[in-house]
Amino acid sequence: MELLSDAVKCGMISSMRTPYHPPIEDVTVEGILHAFSDPVRIEIYADLATAECAKNCSTFLTIQKRLLPKSTLSQHFRILREAGLIRSERKGVELINSTRCAELKERFGPMILAIIEAYAQQQKAV
Amino acid sequence: MELLSDAVKCGMISSMRTPYHPPIEDVTVEGILHAFSDPVRIEIYADLATAECAKNCSTFLTIQKRLLPKSTLSQHFRILREAGLIRSERKGVELINSTRCAELKERFGPMILAIIEAYAQQQKAV
């Protein structure tokens, strides 16, 4: 029996198997800035951007000294993903996340690096 | 008779005479990105950043081909101001607005320029 809808099959929405990632040409500056306007999300992206290797979502259940409910964390990852900032790939039972930094740099030039550096600078001062 | 409250006098909140502007060291990356995450606000800032001279609020009552209620526009200006992005000074009956670009560049390096350039690039393509 076929379980996936047509919309899923043609990639308009995500299945649980593979979440939806917008093509880079659909990614907008406002969408990126909205995603980064939340302290949890910018911290997640900054961490992924400087991490040695990709990380799963649950890595971030404690972030900035507080424990997040996993439904909330799931939403944050969805927003980062739909803003075009990260890629989430299933590996067994977990999703491993990495930034789409090459594509993003190609499309938005130095913007994202400048944001993350300003953010890192600010966090250092705290 | 004294009309201004203590809170106004010590600069914690704005009077109608002079709106409140946070000191540059209280300005945050997240606050700036939140302010920019709205299409109206980033457009206002981008316009002010490239304008020959400072502009009053009502200049932006029509923006991106739609007419904004002035209460909404007033909120957008307040958010830009409280994010530390713009300065609004009373000149007679109107407020004239300009960016705080020198201070911002000093504190956040190339971030804001990179954002506005990526935004301008994107708008050109539309």
Next chain:
DNA sequence: TTAATAGTTCCATAATTCCGAACTAATGAA
């Protein structure tokens, strides 16, 4: 004074966000 203009504040409605509970998907063990 009064009128006109520029912006702000108030408040009700609309839209978003948060988070606990229930759910689904993948894996490994019995």
Next chain:
DNA sequence: TTCATTAGTTCGGAATTATGGAACTATTAA
């Protein structure tokens, strides 16, 4: 095969934030 476990998503109500019309305030000019 089940069954249990783990990782993450979805649902739905509560809390927060945004929108915009109406009333208001401040400034200037007549």
